[in-house]
Amino acid sequence: MANTITPPRVVDQKLFVDGKWTDSASCETFETLNPATGDTICQVAAGDKADVDIAVKAARRAFESKAWTRMSAAERGRLLYKLGDLVEAHGQELAALESLDNGKPIRDAQYVDIPMTANVFRYYGGWADKIHGKVIPMAGPFHAHTRHEPVGVVGQIIPWNFPALMVSWKWGPALAAGCTVVLKPAEQTSLTALRLAELTVEAGFPEGVVNVVTGMGPTAGAAIAEHMDVDKVAFTGSTEVGQSIMKAAADSNLKRVSLELGGKSPNIIFADADIKKAANFAYAALFFNMGQCCCAGSRLLVEDRVYDEVMEIITAKAKKQVLGDPFEESTTQGPQVSKAQMDRILGYIETGKNEGACCVTGGRKLDRAGYFVEPTVFDGVKADMKIAQEEIFGPVLTVLKFSDIDEAIQLANDTIYGLAAGIWTQNINTANRVAASVKAGSVWVNCYNAFDPTITFGGFKMSGFGRELGEYALANYTEVKAVVTALGK
Ligand code: ADP
Secondary structure, X not given: OOEOOOOOOOOXXXXXXXXXXXXXXXXXXXXXXXXXXXXXXXXXEOEOHHHHHHHHHHHHHHHHOHHHHOOOHHHHHHHHHHHHHHHHHXXXXXXXXXXXXXXXXXXXXXXXXXXXXXHHHHXXXXXXXXXXXXXXXXXXXXXXXXXXXXXXXXXXXOOOOOHHHHHXXXXXHHHHHOOEEEEEOOOOOOHHHHHHHHHHHHHOOOOOOEEEOOEOHHHHHHXXXXXXXXXXXXXXXXXXXXXXHHHHHHHOOOOEEEEEOOOOOEEEEOOOOOHHHHHHHHHHHHXXXXXXXOOOOOEEEEEHHHHHHHHHHHHHHHHHOOEOOOOEOOOOEOOOOOHHHHHHHHHHHHHHHHHOOEEEEOOOEOOOOOOOEOOEEEEOOOOOOHHHHOOOOOOEEEEEEEOOHHHHHHHHOOOOOOOEEXXXXXXXXXXXXXXXXXXXXXXEEOOOOOOOOOOOEOOOHHHEEOOEOOHHHHHHHEEEEEEEEEOOO
C-alpha cells in the first residue's frame, strides 16, 4: 500500500531559550534516531547545567515581567486557545514529526496524539480566568480570603511515549495558572516539543515564558530537579527517576514535586461481561502505542469460566497485527522507541519463559532494521512472577486467572503501583465494589484508556502523586495564600 504521508526532512535542532534558538553552552549535540530504521534524523543540542541555568533565569525574568504579570488571565487563556488552534492547523506536520521521532503509526499520531494535544491546550485556555480563591467566614472582625497564585518558575521533565501530548499536559495547566516553564523533553523524542515551543511564539506568549532545554536526563534533567530557583518540578517517567527527582528537590530548595510514574495496571474481565468487546478492548489496553503507556492494562485478569474464550480472541488479534513502517497506512504496530527499550523488553520475554510462563504468541524481535517486537502474550502467569510485577513498557501482555471477586480484588492490588484499572462486567454491584476497592487513580468500567482533558489522571502508591488533566492539575501550579484583613471598628 502506498505511503499516505512522506516523512519530513528535519534540520539540526537547537535549544529554545528566552524566545530564541541557541546552541548549548558546550556546543555538544546528540543524535535523535528514527526507531523504524535506526538511522539518524538529525543532531539535537545537548543542554546541560549551564543551559538550564540560563533558561531558568529567562523564565524568572519572564515570570516577573510586566508582559506576563500584567497580562489578564483571560488574555493568557486566549493565547492557550490560539496555541491549540495552531497545533490543529499544523496537525499533519506535527503528526509526521511525532511518527518519525517516536515510531508510532502515523494514523495514531494524526487522530489521537495531535488532536488531543490541541484540545488540552484549549481546555486549559478555558481555565485561565477561572482560577481563584475563596472568601472565608472567619470568626471575629476580619475579612478573610485566599488567593491562588502561580507557583513560579516550573521545571517539567517528560518521557518519550507521547512526546507532544505530554507537553500539553504540562504547559496547559502551568501557563493557565500564570507560571513560566523550562521543559526538558526525553532525549529520544525532542522534535515536537521544540516545534510546539516555536508555535508558542506565534500564539503570542512573551519571550521566556516557555523554554525548552533538550538533553540527557542525568545532566539537563537533574539540573532542573536540583536548581535553587525552580519553584516546582513536574515529572513523568520511571519510578526510579521519580525517586531521584524527589531527593534532588529535598536536597535543594524543597521545590514542589508532582510525579506521574510507572504502572502495572490490572484489567479485570468478569464472566458476565460482553466478552467479545472486553477482549478486544483488553488487546488495545495493552498493545496501543506498542505497549508504551504508563497506564497500559498490562495485567489482564480473567475469570476462569471465560478464560479460554478471551485468550482465543486476544491471540488471534495479536497474530493479525501489521508491523512495519509507521508511515505506511496499513501499519498497526510500529517499532519500540529505542534499541535500549527493545532489548529490555526482549529480556523480560526471556525472564517470563524462564519463570515458567507460556508464551502463546510472539516473543521475538523482527528480522529487519528498526526496533520491532512481535505482540507477545503470556499464559499461565503467576502473580509473583517478575513479568506480573514489573513494568515492561512494551507489547507484552501477561494474563492471570481468577475464580471470584475477592480473588480479583486481591490480585488487582497485588502490585507496588496504582495508576489505572479496568473492570468489565454487566453487574453494577461488581463494578462498584471493585471500583471502590482497587487502589488506582483511574478506574475504567466497561472501557479502557477513556481519556479526556476534563478527566484527571495520576497515581496511587508508587505510581506517583499529584494529578494531571482536569481541574485537579491546577493545584500543581498554584500556591494558596490566605489573606486576613482586620475590619475597622
Ligand atoms: P524511561 O526509562 O522510560 O526512558 P526515564 O524515567 O528514564 O524513563 O525518563 C523520563 C524522563 O526523565 C526523560 O526526559 C529523561 O531524560 C529524564 N531523566 C532520566 N534520568 C533523569 C535524572 N536522573 N534526573 C532528571 N531527569 C531524568
